[in-house]
Amino acid sequence: MRLELRRGCLTLAVLTQLRTECYGYTLRKALADDGLEIDEGTLYPLLRRLETQGLLESQWREEEKRNKRFYKLSPDGDKILHQLLEEWERMNASLTKILQEA
Amino acid sequence: MSTLNNPHELIERYLQSVRFWLSMTNEKEGILAELSDDLRSQVEEKEVELGRALDNHEVADILKRCGAPMIVAGRLAPKRYLIGPTLFPIYLFVLKMVLLWIMVPVFVFIVGPATLGSYHGDWRTAFAVTLGNLWSGSFVAAGIITLAFAVIERTHTIAQVECKWDPMNMPPVRKYERKPSLLQTACELAFNFVGLIWLLLLPHNPFLILGPAASFLKAGPIWHTFYIPILALAVFGLLRSGMTLLRPQWTWWPALGQILHSVFVLTILKLILDAIGSTPDGMWQPFVVLRQTSVTAQSIRVSAIVNVSVLFALLGTWLGLCIAIPIHTWKLMRNIRLERSNGEHTAPVQAL
Numbered sequence: 001m002r003l004e005l006r007r008g009c010l011t012l013a014v015l016t017q018l019r020t021e022c023y024g025y026t027l028r029k030a031l032a033d034d035g036l037e038i039d040e041g042t043l044y045p046l047l048r049r050l051e052t053q054g055l056l057e058s059q060w061r062e063e064e065k066r067n068k069r070f071y072k073l074s075p076d077g078d079k080i081l082h083q084l085l086e087e088w089e090r091m092n093a094s095l096t097k098i099l100q101e102a
Numbered sequence: 103m104s105t106l107n108n109p110h111e112l113i114e115r116y117l118q119s120v121r122f123w124l125s126m127t128n129e130k131e132g133i134l135a136e137l138s139d140d141l142r143s144q145v146e147e148k149e150v151e152l153g154r155a156l157d158n159h160e161v162a163d164i165l166k167r168c169g170a171p172m173i174v175a176g177r178l179a180p181k182r183y184l185i186g187p188t189l190f191p192i193y194l195f196v197l198k199m200v201l202l203w204i205m206v207p208v209f210v211f212i213v214g215p216a217t218l219g220s221y222h223g224d225w226r227t228a229f230a231v232t233l234g235n236l237w238s239g240s241f242v243a244a245g246i247i248t249l250a251f252a253v254i255e256r257t258h259t260i261a262q263v264e265c266k267w268d269p270m271n272m273p274p275v276r277k278y279e280r281k282p283s284l285l286q287t288a289c290e291l292a293f294n295f296v297g298l299i300w301l302l303l304l305p306h307n308p309f310l311i312l313g314p315a316a317s318f319l320k321a322g323p324i325w326h327t328f329y330i331p332i333l334a335l336a337v338f339g340l341l342r343s344g345m346t347l348l349r350p351q352w353t354w355w356p357a358l359g360q361i362l363h364s365v366f367v368l369t370i371l372k373l374i375l376d377a378i379g380s381t382p383d384g385m386w387q388p389f390v391v392l393r394q395t396s397v398t399a400q401s402i403r404v405s406a407i408v409n410v411s412v413l414f415a416l417l418g419t420w421l422g423l424c425i426a427i428p429i430h431t432w433k434l435m436r437n438i439r440l441e442r443s444n445g446e447h448t449a450p451v452q453a454l
Contacts, residue, residue, distance in 0.1 A: 024136050025143035040140055040168060041177030044133065048180065060135075068139050069132065 010038060012088060014046060015081045018056060021072035023063075047071055055080055109161035113141050116165050123175030125182070133178050141168065185251045193251045200243055209236045210425065284347075291343035298336045305329070312390070312408075318401045319408065322388045324377055331370050338366060353441060357434035361427060368423045371416055378413075389413070 013036050017027055024044060031038055050056045055077030059070050073081065117138055124130050144164050149156055156164075168174060185193050209232055217235075218228040300310060309316040342359040349355060378387040389412040392405055 023139070025140045028140070040137060041174055044136055044140075044178055045180070048129065060132075066139055066142065067135055069136055 010036070010042070010046065011050070012081075012084055014043070014050065015055065015073060015077060015084070018071050018073045019078075019081075021070050023068040023070050027071065050077070109145070109156050109158050110142075112158060112161045112165065113138065113145070116141070116168075116171060119171035120175045120178070123172045124179055129180065137174070137178065141165070183255060185248070185255050189251055189255055193247070196251075197244060197247055200247060201240055205236065205240055205243055209239070284350075287343060287347045287350075291340070291347055294336065294340040294343050298333075298340055301333055301336050315404060315408070318393050318395075318398075319390045319405060320393055322391050324374065324387050324389065327377065328370065328374055331373075335363075335366055335370060339363060354434065354437060357430055357437055361430045361434060364423050364427050364430065368420065368427070371420050371423070375416060375420070 013031060013034075014027070017030055022030065024040075024047065027047075028038055028040070028043055047056065047058075051058055051071070055074060056071050057074045057077075058072075060067055061070055062068070117134055120137065121130070121134055124133060141164065145156055145161060148160065148164070169177075213235060214228070214232045217232045218225060221228040221231070304310055308320060312319050342363055345352070345359065346356050378389075386409075388405070388409050390405055390408050392401055
């Protein structure tokens, strides 16, 4: 149950974070700094899945003498993210209401 | 273990192990490059934090946190299915159909009798050979079906099939009658009771089974041996029906009682069939014999016909029960499964 809840939140967090271009490690670090720890085995497959779905774009570039894969939100990903955030806010509001009533 | 020249060699070794476990995929190099960069970035960050280079143990700690190469490779590799969740229910259905409703009947009704013929009636060898062939044949069939579905999964054929269906054309809801009706159980009880009385009267009233032939035929000595077990069987049948009538809430009992009854009958039949063939002179023990006062050509012929008919009836019953017992067992298992699933559906939601 916890995993299902986390999976959806992670997708939303990753898409939001990738409004600014970054590569895997910096993305992982940024999420961890905001309190959302995510291991390599979860993040990289998620990034590839989101890219296959057309929500992300990636590019290999050399930086600090190493090849790094930079990810950023695609135009389609941007539209989807807006829809998801609206959905998230609606759900959050409903859940808060339910919790207050209980 | 060879010595490490520098901590970065440890990362190379780690990546090599992950590469070994990664399946052949176009993304393999990309996955490894990303992992390599992630690990090296972690090492560099730690080095900046400590103001010195990391030693082998510190790098090993980072790798340990990342996980065993085999597990990491499994997480990083794209998810692949031999048979995916869309196809799996169809695969399972086809597998069950082929194994249970094609393979088993073909072997029981065609291959088994043919094997029995080729082994000149040696039923033990024929049974073992048929069972062995059924076992290996089932594996081959399951392998072919699995392979066919794996090809369909791989080629995405199912995605191209237009699924045409109309809710109006769906079959009507089936009603599962798991509990026998009261009338059926009462009839069964009455029939078993009459059967028991008939059996008790039989020793002194042979015409009840032989009819007019009782004037020149009588039961063979074999029945004296097996009369009590047959009587016990009839009593068990009566108790079984009584239990079904008195305890209708025991939904598992009718099927279990049927299985026990069938096994009881099968055991007695086996003993009878063994006993009739095991005489010292090698002759078969007759089921009916002539009364000494009535030995005529016609009565000998009638006696022979009755003996052969009883033998065939017993063999037929034996075969029928061999088929019926697995069916009753399957029904019992299905009932238990349905009961459990009903219980789970009606129970409060605790899984959360």
